[in-house]
Amino acid sequence: MSATTVTSTLASLNSLVGGLFLLTAFAMVATRQTRGCLQLFIAQSLLLAASAFLLGAEYHTPHLYGVGIVDLISKPILVPWILNRTLTREVYAKREIDQVLNIPTSLLIALAFAVFAYFLTRPLLDAVAPQFRGANVPIGFAALLLGAYTLAVRREAVPMLLGILAMENGAFFVGILLARDLPFIIELAVASDGLIMVFVVGILVRKIQHRLGSTRIGELATLREGSASPPSPLPHDGSIAPERQNPKAV
């Protein structure tokens, strides 16, 4: 009796986590602010860790606790730390995020993605215990698609990076339920890969900002011709480089 109540409590807590996870995924599409985007990503990672712990308690697999701990250390702590170290305050000071589509349209498309995720994961659900069917697999898939969508429509570097990381979160959210016994080394490798990616993109964004004064990826539409000169305010020949002359040129 008590075992079944514990199971059902864990399952219902896990579905609560799933609901909040979906909410953060939508909110990341809806938010306009870089800092808000980062905070939502942190919340999403915490929810992922919570789900890993709950599933670990349910299936008695220490492996999932390990996933939870790695997630807890890397995403909510190390990612913001690295971003804060590599980027300047100006990136966060911007309130408005440049976007290809406006936010209400984006939200409707996000909704279509969520429905699509539910359709897509229908066949996978046979592999899942009935009490966990509602949460992890479809919602994680939806978060993955929404992350990819964020990556596609945003034109700012940092939210795009967070989109990639949100995709990874979504994939893990599915993975902790579907592939519970994956070797632990894979989780560690993915987590460290993610951190290195954040580091590299962070430095890249810093360079871009140093060069252009903004982090708008959408404006990086022209290639500079000629030799790869070191970054300097003026090119060697003294003429004005094309992207300096007209940064918006396509």
Place this chain on the structure above:
Amino acid sequence: MLLRILANALQVLVVLLLSPLVAGVLDRLKEIIQSKRGPSVLQPYRDLWKLFHKDEVLSDRSSWLFRATPYVVFVTPIFVTLLIPVLTNYPLFLAFMADMVGVGFVLALGGFFATLGAVDTGNPYGPMGASRTRMVAFLAEPVFVIVFFTVSFVAGSTIPYIVQAHWALSAAIFLSPTHVLLMAAFFLLILAEGGRIPVDSPTGHVELAMIDESKSLEYSGTGAALMKWGGYMKLLVLMCVFLNVLVTPWGLASGQTLSAVALAIPFVALKVLILILALVVVESSLAKLRLFRISEFLGAAFVTCVAAMITQLFKV
């Protein structure tokens, strides 16, 4: 039978008499959190008392609509009170007159009359506020409808008492993603419909920036008092629907005696106080949105409640 009539009357009295207090506590807490002292929590009662003793001035250009509006605005929340669980978790005898869609309609009737009343006078700010309220309302409408659809889908009914009993059934139902998303969507809806801060500033005094407030600018004396009181009651009624039907379906009277019903009052007051604290935090930490950003705010609410519906729809 007599007991049910008494319980119903008590329910109406609680909403009628405690709604100014709710507004007073909200204002006071908001001022305290912004490190000011703020007016007494009884200030709304004093305002109402003062307004009821003042003369009423009516524009000679206004029609009967303008005079009827305060009464409609005042009476519609009272009608709604008869339909929703405020103190008891068993249905009182008018409960099956209308469901949650009916609640929405009755509240919308008050809003409709307030809009007509605002357009009726020559004041230029009235029609402006009225058209803005309509904008917010028609963006909020789909959210309302989808919330009701989802609720009826989950609970098999839209009668508030049955919905409330359904959430209280088990922890698995209560913690399901559908329920969580529904609560989030309805909270955003309360902020929009109650004219709270990310959508509208209830304490603003700049006519050009007003949304909800400017509709009652032309009223004075008794009319102004009734409009104000109706507004307070509407907020409390929305809070009761949110708390007693969706979020915390516990702590209501289940006994059939009058003392049990009276004992539910402190529990409900406690729940309302917690919701007020949440509102105060939201109002103090967010800024008012620009008018054309409201569509994004309510778009987010819409997406949330549709997501609630699809999580329920695809539940295996």
